[in-house]
Amino acid sequence: MIHKLSKENHIFSFSKDYKTALFVKDGDEIEIETLDCFSNQIQTNEDKLEQMDWNKVNPATGPIYVEGAKEGDVLEVTIKNIEIADKGVVATGKDLGVLGDLMDGLYSRVVNIKDGKIIFDEKISIPIKPMIGVIGVSPREGNINCGTPGSHGGNMDTSLIGEGSKLYLPVFVEGALLALGDLHAVMGDGEVGVSGVEAAGSVTVEVRVVKNLKLVNPLVKTPEVTATIASDESLDKAVKIAVHDMANLFQSFTKLSIEEIATLFSIAGNVQISQVVDPLKTARFSLPNWVLDSYNIVF
Template sequence: MQIIQDQVYAFSKNNKPATTAVPGEVLQFVTKDCFSNRITDETVTMATLDYGYDGANPAAGPVYVEGAQPGDVLVVDIYNIEVADEGTVATDDHCGPLFEGTPYRSKKVPIVDGMAQFNEVKFPINPMIGVIGTAPDGEDVIDGYVGAHGGNMDNHLITKGTRLYFPVRVPGALLQMGDVHAAMGDGELCGTGIEIPARITVRVGVLKNFELHWPVLETFGPEGRWYVNASGQEYNEAVMAAAKELQRLLMRITGWDATDTYMYMSLQSDVEISQGCKPCEVQLSLRIGTPKLSQFGPLVG
């Protein structure tokens, strides 16, 4: 199994691949926390950190996947996420609805036997990947930002046992990932989860010649669902993008017209906020989930 440890701070078609993989190969990405492991103790806060192009949300990679070409879809199965034994949650002066009057603070959160210890409260961890995606074919996108390529989606469903589908826009796709959280609530209200170094084990695949505009996530089991992930500077922009893509994909498999599909979505599809710590400059990230329709086949594929 190849182990990828190189770190990059933007999704870019110009990033030099850390390695090359073939479809079906299992890889392990070794990641730093979103602070580049620079908050060494609680005396260090985000006030002292350079959070620019080369300071935030480092991602391991990128990986050039053989056979992935523009117009294809990169498939990523998440096999495991192993986290360190301590993470960090922190506040800054511009992020989240309660930023006014909230001081800079860093808090170390121990992880013991799968449980996080926050002050006197213990709760189970749910390791998830905050930043994951492929390279855009246009301008670089800093790892802390989100877009149609993926990036900083901060979707707590991106965890062990899920499958992701990304549009391929450059040869080799250039997959990279990082910003693991041991736990994070929907919305990520103060702008951070339990930020933590990790080892992520995935399998990569390629779906040839499939039109996809935004990343899609698939969950499994009796309650398995499909989720279209989209973003925008404001809620209405993000929800319109996700709804249009879900509508298009559902129409393709069901044969329904746009209006019937729209009505069905209103009955069975849920809008969920992934990351919405406004007024932070990072775009709002959301997902629209819909039940699997076994009689029609997969939404993507």
């Protein structure tokens, strides 16, 4: 069955305390309308970040209760389609992002999206590659604001979470309570300036409850690669967690020794960066799918 969920149903943190916006069954498809990361407050170059309501950043549409999802399960979210608005916002500024030490004040600019490209300036147009910045489930207890990534997902800003990918999220509470938002028309790994091309839009996903997979942190599978995703205050620790998570996956599905796993990962796997600018930083450890296929790792 195909459901629709409008952008009016949005939350600013992941928690089981919110009223459920939609109940769906295992296997259902949902078309989810989303606000941009500024709740659509920046529509023209006259709308300034300084005057914006900063309590309204990173909204996620949801929560969606998936029947049959129980603590300890995994929720598979297949991203079937992402529709992006015909304009987006780029933003940066003092103390924001990796170059924030070189700036004064805040900066934002509305850019048009035409024929699948961002018109950045008169010299450069950049092909779009739509992705979901914020996507996650409810934590076991309390609230995690939508700007923060973690084991529940959230603001992972991971460019692999785009059309054709399957995201796997550990389930902490009954129904999982999925929510998503913060679409990017395009974003580089690292998101070094603090934003991608932030855009409103809509996402069509299919949800499935997976029972034969144990995850502590999110995992994403694109048509090419499978990557474990981990967030921490330092990239060094995030990298360590992501590689250990992938080693756990191999230990649960194969008979390889840890030495074989470490050397295989060292030559065939890639440590990659998702973002370095949210309160926590996000790294991933990525392997080509043919490596997992060769060892019959299927879930």
